[in-house]
Amino acid sequence: MSNPSGLELEKQPPSPAPAADVEGGPTAGPGAGSSGFGVSSVLRRWRREDLMRKGSAVLRALGLVFSMLSFIIMASNNHGDWRQFGKYEEYRYLLAIAILSTLYTGGQCYRQFHQTYTGKDLLPLKTAALIDFVGDQIIAYLLLSSASSAIPLTNRMREGADNIFTDSSAAAISMSLLAFLVLACSSVIAGYKLSTQSYL
Amino acid sequence: MSNPSGLELEKQPPSPAPAADVEGGPTAGPGAGSSGFGVSSVLRRWRREDLMRKGSAVLRALGLVFSMLSFIIMASNNHGDWRQFGKYEEYRYLLAIAILSTLYTGGQCYRQFHQTYTGKDLLPLKTAALIDFVGDQIIAYLLLSSASSAIPLTNRMREGADNIFTDSSAAAISMSLLAFLVLACSSVIAGYKLSTQSYL
Numbered sequence: 001m002s003n004p005s006g007l008e009l010e011k012q013p014p015s016p017a018p019a020a021d022v023e024g025g026p027t028a029g030p031g032a033g034s035s036g037f038g039v040s041s042v043l044r045r046w047r048r049e050d051l052m053r054k055g056s057a058v059l060r061a062l063g064l065v066f067s068m069l070s071f072i073i074m075a076s077n078n079h080g081d082w083r084q085f086g087k088y089e090e091y092r093y094l095l096a097i098a099i100l101s102t103l104y105t106g107g108q109c110y111r112q113f114h115q116t117y118t119g120k121d122l123l124p125l126k127t128a129a130l131i132d133f134v135g136d137q138i139i140a141y142l143l144l145s146s147a148s149s150a151i152p153l154t155n156r157m158r159e160g161a162d163n164i165f166t167d168s169s170a171a172a173i174s175m176s177l178l179a180f181l182v183l184a185c186s187s188v189i190a191g192y193k194l195s196t197q198s199y200l
Numbered sequence: 201m202s203n204p205s206g207l208e209l210e211k212q213p214p215s216p217a218p219a220a221d222v223e224g225g226p227t228a229g230p231g232a233g234s235s236g237f238g239v240s241s242v243l244r245r246w247r248r249e250d251l252m253r254k255g256s257a258v259l260r261a262l263g264l265v266f267s268m269l270s271f272i273i274m275a276s277n278n279h280g281d282w283r284q285f286g287k288y289e290e291y292r293y294l295l296a297i298a299i300l301s302t303l304y305t306g307g308q309c310y311r312q313f314h315q316t317y318t319g320k321d322l323l324p325l326k327t328a329a330l331i332d333f334v335g336d337q338i339i340a341y342l343l344l345s346s347a348s349s350a351i352p353l354t355n356r357m358r359e360g361a362d363n364i365f366t367d368s369s370a371a372a373i374s375m376s377l378l379a380f381l382v383l384a385c386s387s388v389i390a391g392y393k394l395s396t397q398s399y400l
Contacts, residue, residue: 148346
């Protein structure tokens with residue numbers, strides 16, 4: 001840092017010229033005194049934002065994979081007699097939430113691809129950040145709730161009989177839990193984006 | 201607005217004086233130049249932070265009340281024979297999480313009182329923000345999980361018999377859900393604080 005009073009400037013800019021230096025992007029000239037601080041801070045922010053964008057894209061793609069697996073495993077869990085998922089409200093709930101989560105994460109992945117290839121988002125910036133955070137958080141809560149409600153039933157069934165039906169149920173529950181973990185991480189990133197966007 | 205180009209100024213203040221007009225707080229003097237901008241922005245931030253501090257204190261106190269109610273109702277849910285909470289793993293889980301949540305929110309309320317009366321926090325600022333966010337979020341997840349796991353069991357029992365045992369269980373579940381809602385809101389505030397503190 002070339003300017004010794006750089007920290008002071010950050011707290012309360014006393015005059016317009018240093019303020020422009022602190023917030024300065026790559027357009028600030030080389031003779032601008034404290035411009036090195038501004039450029040490196042902006043570069044650091046860009047790098048962090050790039051990492052976060054990639055991170056949340058990967059997390060949502062993983063969420064899509066896990067919730068689709070949960071959906072497919074539970075939907076094909078029909079083996080006649082009492083071994084049908086439709087006879088238990090917990091499994092119907094798990095299936096419904098897995099479908100919802102598949103649709104949501106699928107939509108998010110589509111938006112991400114659209115943004116990567118066309119370079120613009122389908123939604124305005126502020127709405128997008130809000131929808132990302134609220135959506136991730138609510139889907140994470142729903143996934144956790146459905147998995148938690150299905151676990152005791154499966155446990156109790158497995159005490160009596162351990163067959164393909166209970167194994168498939170356990171697999172679907174695990175996939176829902178993994179999808180929950182992934183979306184919980186994604187919601188933390190989305191919350192960070194939502195909190196800091198007004199300072200951009 | 202007396203200035204015809206007020207909307208333009210709001211987007212991109214070209215000089216310090218009009219910027220002070222647009223963003224000007226009550227303390228900005230007429231000859232203050234661009235320092236009015238800094239002061240009013242700091243005042244606005246203080247007001248927002250004060251509101252958030254009060255909001256999260258109220259939310260955590262509510263969380264303490266709800267989780268303590270859930271804990272007391274479930275712990276006293278012993279009516280002999282099969283009507284004892286200890287015979288069902290879902291209810292034991294609910295009770296354990298209610299106790300954990302009571303301890304956590306109790307600790308947070310104690311910290312809040314300590315801070316209000318002595319004026320300093322028990323923990324360093326960075327650690328406090330991290331613990332607030334992670335704690336609120338994890339307790340919210342645990343509360344939702346325990347309530348979700350206990351709901352199907354209670355539903356099934358109520359199909360057969362509707363007595364004081366099932367009613368108490370339903371009451372404890374409702375209290376856990378209310379505590380979850382309150383802590384979920386609190387975790388959003390804590391997440392905002394954690395995200396923005398590095399820019400202070």
